[in-house]
Amino acid sequence: MAIAGETTLAARQDENATKRWVRFLDPSERTLAVLLLMPAALLLALIIVYPVCRLVWTSFHNLSLTSGAPATFAGIENYTLMLEDPVFWETTWNTVLITLITVPGALLVGMALALMANLPFKVKWPVRLSLLIPWALPLSFAGLIFAWFFHSEYGVVNDVFRRLGFEGVIWFNSASWAFAAICLTIVWKTSSFMALIILAGLQTIPHSLYEAAEVDGAGRFRQFFEITLPLLKPSIVVALIFRTITALQTFDIPFTMTRGGPGTSTATLAMYIHQNTVDFLDLGYGSALAVVMFALSMAVTAVYLRMIRAKG
Template sequence: MSQAVADRQETEERQTVGGRFARLMDMGDGALAFWLLLPTAVLLLAIIVYPVCRLIYTSFLSLSLTSGLPASFAGLQNYRDMFADPVFWSSFWNTVIITVVTVPGALVVGMALALIANIPFRQRWAFRLALLVPWALPLAFCGLIFAWFFQSDYGIVNDVLRRLGLPTVIWFNSYAWATVAICLTTIWKTSSFMALIILAGLQTIPRSLYEAAEIDGAGRVRQFFEITLPLLRPAIAVALIFRTITALQTFDIPYTMTRGGPGTSTVTLAMYIRQNTVDFLDLGYGSALAVAMFALSMIVTVFYLRMIRRGA
C-alpha cells in the first residue's frame, strides 16, 4: 500500500515539473526575451554601469591618498580646477590633434590597403596576412620600435635623410616634430585595423554591380565613387567609431615614444589621467578628468550614430 502511495506521489511530482516546464516554454516572446537578456543586463550593470557611476561619484569628492585626509564631498571643485588647469587644456588639444590627424590618415591608408588586398592576384593571401602584423603588435611595442626609428643619432629615419642629402631632425626636442612622429606611428599601427574592416565590407559588394557598370562604360574611378564608396559607408562608419574612440584614449604610443615630452607638450588626456591617479594618487581630480574623456567619447559616438541613422 505504501509503495502505491509513493508511486502516485512520484507521478504527481513528475506531472508538476512537466507542467512547469511546459508553462515556461509557452511563455510569450516578451517574457522569453526578458529572461534571456537578464544575465547580459546584470553583467553590463556589474562591469560597465556601476564603474561609470562610481567614477562620476568619485569625481565629486576630494580624495587624495597622499593628503592623509578622509574623502569629503567637494561638489564641482574638481571640475573648476580642471577647467582652470593649463595642462588639462594642453593634453585635451593634443588628444584632439592626434584624433583629427590620425583617424582620417588611417582611413585613407586603410582604404588603399583594403582595395589592394581585394584585387584578385596569386599572392593576395600573403598581402592579407601582412595586414594583420601591425594590428597584432602591442601598442607599447610599436611605440618603442618607432622611438628607435625616429632617434636623432642612430635612427633609421635620420639615416635615410642623410643618405638623401637632406637635413636631419631632432624629433623629440620639438613639440611639432614629436607630434608628427606620434601621428605617423599611430597611422601605421591603426591603418591595418581600418583596412580589415573595409576589406570585410568590400567582400559584401556583388561583382555583378561592377560588371553592369563596365557595360555602361563607367571607368574604375567612377565605379569607386558611385558603387564602392556608397556601399562601404556602413563599414567605414563602424571603423571610424572604433578608431575615433581609441584615438581619444591614446596613451601607449606617445607614452613610450616621448613620455609626454618635451616637458608636458605631448601629454595626452589619458596620460594626464594616469599621472594624477597613479603618480599623484589624486583620485578625485583624476576621476573628473576621466569623466571629461568619457563625455568626449560619448559625444563623438552619438555624432557618428546620428550620421549612420541619417544615411540609412
C-alpha cells in the same frame, strides 16, 4: 458545501500551478528574450554601469591617497579646478588634434591597403596577413619600435635622410617634430585596423555591379565613387566610430615615445589622467578628468550613431 468549495479551490490552485509550470517550460518570445538577455545585462551593469557611476561619484569628492585623509564631498570643485588648469586644456587639445590628424589619415591609408588586398591575387593570404601584423602588434611595442626609428643618432629615418643628402632631425627635442612622429606612428599602427574592416565591406559588394558598370562604359574611378564608396559607407562609419574612440583615449604610443615631452607638448588627456591617479594618487581630480574623457567619447559616438540613423 464547505468541502465542495475547498475541493474547487484546491482544483483551481492546481490548475493555476500547472499553467505557471507550462508557461515556465514554454515561455513566450518576449519572456524568453528577457531571460536570455538578463545575464548579459547583469554583466554589463557589473563591469560598465557600476564603474562609471562610481567614477562620477568619486569625481565629486576630494580623495588623495597621499594625504591619508578620508574622502570628503567637494561638489564641483574638481571640475572648477579643471577649467583653471592649463595642463588640462593643453592635453585635451593635443588629444583632439591627434584625433583630427590620425583618424582621417588612418582611413585614407586603410582604404588604399584594403583596395590593394582586394585585388585578384592568385595567393591572397600573404597580402592579407600583412594587414594583421601592425594591428596585432601591442601599442607600447609599436611606440618603442618607432622611438628607435626616429632616434636622432642611430634611427632609421635620419639614416635615410643622410643617405639622401639631407640633415637629420632631432625629432624628440622639438614639439612639432615629436608630435609629427607620434601621429605617423599612430597612423601606421591603426590603418591596418581600418583596412580590415573596409576589406570586409568590400567582400560584400556583388561583382555583378562592376560588370554592369563596365558594360555601361564606366571607368575605374567612376566605379569607385558610384559603386564602391556608397556601399562602403556602413563599414567606414563603423571603422570611424572605433578609431575615433580609441584616438580620444590615446595613451600608449605617446607615453612610450616621448613621455609627453618636450614638457607637456605631446601629452594626451589619458596620460594626464594616469599622472594624477597613478603618480600623484589624486583620485578625485583624476576621476573628474576621466569623466570628461568619457563624456567626450560618448558625444562622438552619439554623433556617429545619429549619422547612421539618418542614413538609414
